[in-house]
Amino acid sequence: QVQLVPSGAEVKEPGASMKVSCKASGYTFTNYYVHWVRQAPGQGLEWVGVINPTGDTTTYAQKFQGRVTMTRDTSTSTVYMEMSSLRSDDTAVYHCARDRNGYYNSFDYWGQGTRVTVSS
Amino acid sequence: QSVLTQPPSVSAAPGQKVTISCSGSSSNIGSNYVSWYQHLPGTAPKLLIYDNNKRPSGIPDRFSGSKSGTSATLGITGLQTGDEADYYCGTWDGSLNSAVFGGGTKLTVL
Numbered sequence: 001q002v003q004l005v006p007s008g009a010e011v012k013e014p015g016a017s018m019k020v021s022c023k024a025s026g027y028t029f030t031n032y033y034v035h036w037v038r039q040a041p042g043q044g045l046e047w048v049g050v051i052n053p054t055g056d057t058t059t060y061a062q063k064f065q066g067r068v069t070m071t072r073d074t075s076t077s078t079v080y081m082e083m084s085s086l087r088s089d090d091t092a093v094y095h096c097a098r099d100r101n102g103y104y105n106s107f108d109y110w111g112q113g114t115r116v117t118v119s120s
Numbered sequence: 121q122s123v124l125t126q127p128p129s130v131s132a133a134p135g136q137k138v139t140i141s142c143s144g145s146s147s148n149i150g151s152n153y154v155s156w157y158q159h160l161p162g163t164a165p166k167l168l169i170y171d172n173n174k175r176p177s178g179i180p181d182r183f184s185g186s187k188s189g190t191s192a193t194l195g196i197t198g199l200q201t202g203d204e205a206d207y208y209c210g211t212w213d214g215s216l217n218s219a220v221f222g223g224g225t226k227l228t229v230l
Binding site: 004035037044045046047050059061062095097100104105106107108109110111112113 | 122153155157159163164165166167170171176208210212216217218219220221222223224
């Protein structure tokens with residue numbers, strides 16, 4: 001069965017960087033785009049960006065451009081999201097999600113999410 | 121402030137039907153497919169509807185979706201207490217070049 005297993009929770013100070021990961025299994029990793037979506041406490045879902053199957057193309061939401069980098073390692077079927085210059089409002093659960101069909105259609109499988117806390 | 125607009129909450133009794141609306145614009149719902157997700161806090165969101173009205177394997181036909189113009193609707197019939205969750209609509213916005221979501225609707229089954 002398809003699984004997206006997230007990395008563990010992180011606590012970061014303001015201004016620091018974080019790198020979270022999602023290990024995929026149960027499907028052909030190089031056939032699907034993977035998105036990152038976050039949810040801040042008490043807030044709704046917010047799209048961060050997407051990485052293509054081979055990892056050479058990314059698209060980020062405008063508010064994160066310049067601050068986020070998505071990569072993927074096909075040898076370990078793992079996608080990564082790195083975010084720099086963290087602020088308190090980056091405190092959120094970060095989910096990876098597989099796209100059902102292509103660049104953007106819908107998110108058919110989600111990881112349970114990595115909780116990131118930004119606090120001094 | 122979400123790009124797509126959903127009611128913050130809806131409620132209905134067990135066995136009844138509820139609808140959740142999602143309003144957008146020509147650059148998002150008006151020109152792209154809509155999907156719907158069920159989310160229980162602390163868990164992974166679940167895809168309920170894709171391509172406006174299609175259900176993934178395993179999603180019961182109590183859940184339905186529709187779209188008209190720049191609005192979409194999720195319908196849930198035969199409500200169960202296990203349906204209590206947050207529901208989100210989502211689509212692509214061509215002007216923003218970004219996936220967008222509604223603010224979420226909390227369903228309470230009284």
